Amino acid sequence: MTGALPDSPLVHVLVIAAATAFIWLGSGWLEEAAETLSGYYGLPEVVQGSIVVAVGSSFPELVSVLVTALTGVFDMGVGALVGSAIFNVLVIPAAAGLGGEDELEANRAIVYKEAQFYMLAVSALVVTFALAVIYFPVSTDPIVGTLPRSLAVIPLALYGLYLFIQYQDVDDAAMDRVREGIDIRREWAKLGGGLAVIVVTVERLVASVESLGVTFGVPEFLAGVTVVAAATSLPDTLVSVRTARENRGTTSLGNVLGSNTFDLLVAIPLGVLIVGEVAVNFSTAVPMLGVLTVATVLLFVTLRTSLALNERESYALLAAYGLFVAWVVAESVGVTSVLKGV
Numbered sequence: 057m058t059g060a061l062p063d064s065p066l067v068h069v070l071v072i073a074a075a076t077a078f079i080w081l082g083s084g085w086l087e088e089a090a091e092t093l094s095g096y097y098g099l100p101e102v103v104q105g106s107i108v109v110a111v112g113s114s115f116p117e118l119v120s121v122l123v124t125a126l127t128g129v130f131d132m133g134v135g136a137l138v139g140s141a142i143f144n145v146l147v148i149p150a151a152a153g154l155g156g157e158d159e160l161e162a163n164r165a166i167v168y169k170e171a172q173f174y175m176l177a178v179s180a181l182v183v184t185f186a187l188a189v190i191y192f193p194v195s196t197d198p199i200v201g202t203l204p205r206s207l208a209v210i211p212l213a214l215y216g217l218y219l220f221i222q223y224q225d226v227d228d229a230a231m232d233r234v235r236e237g238i239d240i241r242r243e244w245a246k247l248g249g250g251l252a253v254i255v256v257t258v259e260r261l262v263a264s265v266e267s268l269g270v271t272f273g274v275p276e277f278l279a280g281v282t283v284v285a286a287a288t289s290l291p292d293t294l295v296s297v298r299t300a301r302e303n304r305g306t307t308s309l310g311n312v313l314g315s316n317t318f319d320l321l322v323a324i325p326l327g328v329l330i331v332g333e334v335a336v337n338f339s340t341a342v343p344m345l346g347v348l349t350v351a352t353v354l355l356f357v358t359l360r361t362s363l364a365l366n367e368r369e370s371y372a373l374l375a376a377y378g379l380f381v382a383w384v385v386a387e388s389v390g391v392t393s394v395l396k397g398v
Contacts, residue, residue, distance in 0.1 A: 061225050064292060064320055065268060065271055065272075065349065068264035068265075068267050068268050068271075069268070070261055071261070071263075071264040072261055072264050072265060072268075072283065072287065074257075074260075074345075075257040075258070075260045075261035075264070075287065076261070076287040076290060078253055078256075078257040079253075079254055079257050079261070079287060079288065079290065080290050080294065081253060082140075082249070082251070082252075082257065083116060083250060083255040083290075083294075084250070084294070085247070085249055085250035085253070086115060086246075086247055086250030086251060086252075086254070087248045088246065088324070089243045089244070089246040089250065090247060090248035092238060092243045093240075093243055093244070093247070095238075096238050096240060096243070099199075101263050108157060114315045114318045114319050114323065115250075115251060115254050116254050116258050116287075116288035117137055117140050117288045117289075117315075117319050117323055118259050118318075118319070118322070118323040118326065119254055119255050119258040119259070120132075120133055120136045120261070120262055120280075120284055120288055121133040121134070121136070121137060121323045121324060121327040122135070122323075122326065122327050122330060123258060123259050124280070124327070125143060125165070125264055125265075125327035125328070125330060125331045126330065126331060127262070127263075129262070129266055130327065130334045130335070131275075131280065131337060131340070131378070132262065132265070132266065132269075132279055132280035132284060132329075133280060133284075133324075133327060134280065134324065134336070134341060135260075135278065135279065135280025135281040135284070135285070135344075136280035136281070136284035136285045136288060137280075137320065137323055137324060138280075138284075138285075138288075138341070138344045138348060139280060139281030139282060139284070139285030139286075139318045139344075139347050140280060140284075140285040140288055140289045140319065140343060140348060141319055141320065142285075142315045142344075142348050142351050142377070142380055143285055143286065143289045143377065144289060144312050144315060144316050145250040145312065145316065145351045145354075145355050146351050146354070146355070146373045146374070146376050146380070147233060147289075147373070147374065147377050147379040148289070148293050148296045148297075148312050148379075149296070149308075149309060149312060149355060149359075149365055149370070149373060150357075150370040150371070150373040150374045151293055151296065151297050151370075152296040152308045152309075152365075153300070153303060153328070153365040153366070153367065153369070153370035154295075154367065154370045154371075155297040155300055156300035156301050156303070156304075157301070158303070159364040159365060159366045159367075160300055160308065160309070160364060160365040161167045161303075161306070161363070161364050162306070162309055162363045162364060162365065162369075163306055163363060164236065164363070165306070165314070166306060166309050166310060166359065167356065167359050167360055167363065169221070170309070170310060170313040170314065170317075170358045171313055171352070171355070171359065172356075173218060173221070173313075173317065174313045174316055174317050174355075175349070175352055175353075176214070177211070177214065177215075177218075177316070177317045177320045177321050178319065178320060178345060178348055178349050178352065179209055180210065180214050180320075181213050181320045181321070181324070181345065182342060182345050183210070183347075184207050184208075184210050184211055184397045185201070185203070185336050185338055185341055185342065186204070187207055187210075188201035188202060188203040188204075188207055188336050188338075189336070189338045191207075192204060192207075192270050192333075194335055198337055198338075198339035198340065199337070199338040199339045200335055200337050200338065200339075201334065201335070201336055201338060202333050202334070202335055203328050203333060203335075204328070204332070204333040205328060205329055205333065208324075208325035208326075208328035208329055209325070210325075211320065211321040211322070211324070211325050212321065212322065212325045212326075214321055215317070215318070215321035215322050218317060218321070220227035241326030242255045242298060258288070261284065261287055262284065263289075265279050265280075265283050265284050266279070268283075275380075275388075278384060278387065278388050281344070281384055282381075282384060285316035294314060296308040296309075296311055299311070307390070309359070331388070343394045347380060347383075351376065351377075351380070354372075354373065354376055355373065358372065358373065
């Protein structure tokens with residue numbers, strides 16, 4: 057398919073737009089099936105959002121990491137994940153809060169379990185990258201290390217703990233199962249079809265973004281943080297706004313935090329396990345993860361106040377994302393130089 061299209065910026069822009077639309081379509085199938093299957097198997101609302109729906113809506117990010125790892129542009133994949141995580145934490149709750157009729161409701165399970173475990177996930181990834189730099193150094197300016205399979209298992213093990221905690225919640229909840237009128241084979245087929253569409257379109261998206269980056273001199277990491285991150289975050293946004301309008305704020309917020317936890321603890325390590333080892337630019341990754349930490353703390357604070365996200369707090373989150381985009385643009389044009397080696 058690569059050789060069938062002209063190699064021009066306009067064509068690549070059109071491919072990115074079309075791929076984004078197909079990602080939205082495939083993710084819609086996947087998430088609808090995931091929610092139906094959650095009800096069929098009797099999963100509680102918070103687990104639906106943080107595991108089933110979150111993993112489904114995170115599949116575009118997972119594929120983007122795997123594709124970039126296999127094609128040698130892993131920095132773009134990491135950038136896409138971190139950029140998507142920041143988008144998820146700041147924009148999606150704000151969109152859900154403004155898109156619903158009432159305030160976006162949270163609860164203590166979201167604030168004290170999901171949000172705090174997510175902060176732990178960010179810390180675990182920083183520690184993993186630091187170990188790569190310390191024990192498998194490549195260069196010191198910028199600071200680059202090699203991340204091997206032996207270190208990739210650290211975040212994966214932490215996600216195993218996360219699944220264990222969620223499993224205990226399922227055991228404790230004993231929810232009723234919704235099975236009337238559900239064709240289980242059709243739902244599994246819809247889920248598989250959504251996965252297939254996403255795999256194909258994300259590969260095209262990454263290839264076109266890479267070509268545009270080469271044409272205009274945009275570093276791989278920054279291209280991932282902006283274009284790829286926005287395109288792969290679209291499904292999360294639509295799901296969260298829809299669930300917020302249905303007065304299911306717990307599922308909406310659980311989707312955001314669970315999706316980000318999956319991205320950081322599973323998507324990046326899986327890319328490493330497939331290719332064997334990847335180079336990690338610590339000088340670039342850590343400042344971005346620092347921004348992600350600040351964004352997560354901001355979301356935590358806004359949710360903890362009255363356990364809801366009101367209109368003013370939603371606009372504050374959007375303003376914070378605007379500042380992040382302005383910083384990324386400043387980095388790309390050389391006004392600031394916090395990110396080294398991009």
